[in-house]
Amino acid sequence: MGFFSKILAVIDPETDQQKALKRAVELAQKTNASVTAFLTIYDFSYDMTTMLSVEERETMRQAVVDDRTDWVSALIEHQVDTDLVAVDIKVVWHNRPYESIVLEAIESQYDLIVKGTQDHDTLKSVIFTPTDWHLLRKAPTPVLLVKEHDWPQGGQIIGAVNVGTDDEAHAQLNDVVTETAQTMAELLKGTVNLVNAYPGTPVNIAIEIPEFDPKGYRDSVKAYHTESMQKHISRYDISMDQCHIREGLPEDAIPAVAKLIDAELVVIGTVGRVGISAALIGNTAEHVIDRLDCDVLALKPTGFESPIRP
Template sequence: MINYNKLLVVIDPTQEQQKALGRAMDLARKTGASLTAFLSIYDFSYEMTTMLSVDERETMRQAVVDDRTEWLTELVDKQVTDKSLSVDVKVVWHNRPFESIIYETLENQYDLIIKGTQGHGGLKSVIFTPTDWHLMRKAPVPVLLVKEHEWPEGGNILAAVNVGTEDEEHKSLNQRVTRTAMEFAKTLNGRVNLVNSYPGTPVNIAIEIPEFDPASFNQSVRNHHQDAMKTFASTYGVTDEQCFVQEGLPEDVIPQVAKDMDAELVVIGTVGRHGISAALIGNTAEHVIGTLDCDVLAIKPEGFVSPLQK
């Protein structure tokens, strides 16, 4: 079962119906966790009030916080119809939302951050804000990005793993991702599936080396990943029918497998890059989640320390 005691729900002030809060309530009912509905606000016109006294500026800022707190309290009262749930309300003034979310998480030791994602018009794709990206890279706890997909009883949960690697950090992350998927499956009465993608034959090798046999090479790579998946899955009691090993890029394979099985949740590891490498290289998790129609749970490696903790 999921062992989450405190859930931090990020509120979107532009939306009347808060899907992240709805999802958090689902989890709270099943786990007994407490909820905090969290709103980070900042009015840039505040920067123009430097001619006012310190006390006047503080009064103005507090008036905005009080107004938003009243709005959020009413919203929560309206959406949280189950009065057995414990829901706190918190509004903070901060000009960088992702930092306020992470500082709140660190200060009050939340176990999970839950945040809704923005749909792109009538399309299936999703717009991810800078806040989403920063949370995926820097949050010290798992981040659940919520979409419109329902969580049906007995649904499919897909854990994305990289079983062909010899890298110890990735091996450890595979285990964390799979264990988390199994905990969610027990809590939601769902079924765990594993997916692993592997690269195809590099075209330049096939061209430059005439005696190179791409078909044979491809088969050996496939066999390696299938054997590795079988070994890995067996340690968790996951059957062959629940394992998917396919050639291609993760950002193509994972969403397709999730769509085919109508997954309700994809659990994926994120290495939490930051700085120049994050801007240039990006992250497999980030490429994957934009094309998924279901919720995504992003997990950090063991011992990950948020750059905001330093």
């Protein structure tokens, strides 16, 4: 995977501190990418004012768009060195922010969406909004969710893989995740780490079959995943010292390793969902993302088609 070249930075209308814009500009300085600051606005009352004509409502909406455009322009002026990175501005009127972001990404062919997460008021953690989850599920473009911290050079980058799979789509996703982690490590002059979780011994088997050997089973499963990892990294410049093969659930193993090595970024593949299952937070990737304290770059499988159409 090559460097990102066209970045969509989602502006948070509730704050002057724009984490996504800062991160997008930081990436653009390293890659010469273009950046667009994108803001979605909507006020229900403007569309419900029946006393106004269609033209009058449109005029009022445009006045709000112009005002918010000026606000974004002032933010950029104070927070971005525009001599180094030029930032375009686009403000749209839309009642579903996630839908407007995905449509913009598809129509203008962005190759990265950057969005800041919201800090929790009392806990040292973040809150993922419905917009965050919708983007993770429905955007065909990689989505970078940004937390509140710097990206130092020489940092640790994690690629979350599932090397023990026979599923071709998962195998392709392993390659995309690994290549993207290497790209980000190159940008940040950091180190790639791969994390792979494998299942523990099923408790019911150990109880129901007296002659079952749990240690032998566990050792053979670990050996299989270790061998699969060695096979996977043979195509990349990654050593086994940089690979973490952990027994347990991915949502436990990946955050644990991220904390252990103080990772700056976790690159993870998300399996796209549509229809009724898209409304459920049951995806392993979503459970992992919810427990990470660092930035997350979420990727879609090759050939993923968004349920949102232009």
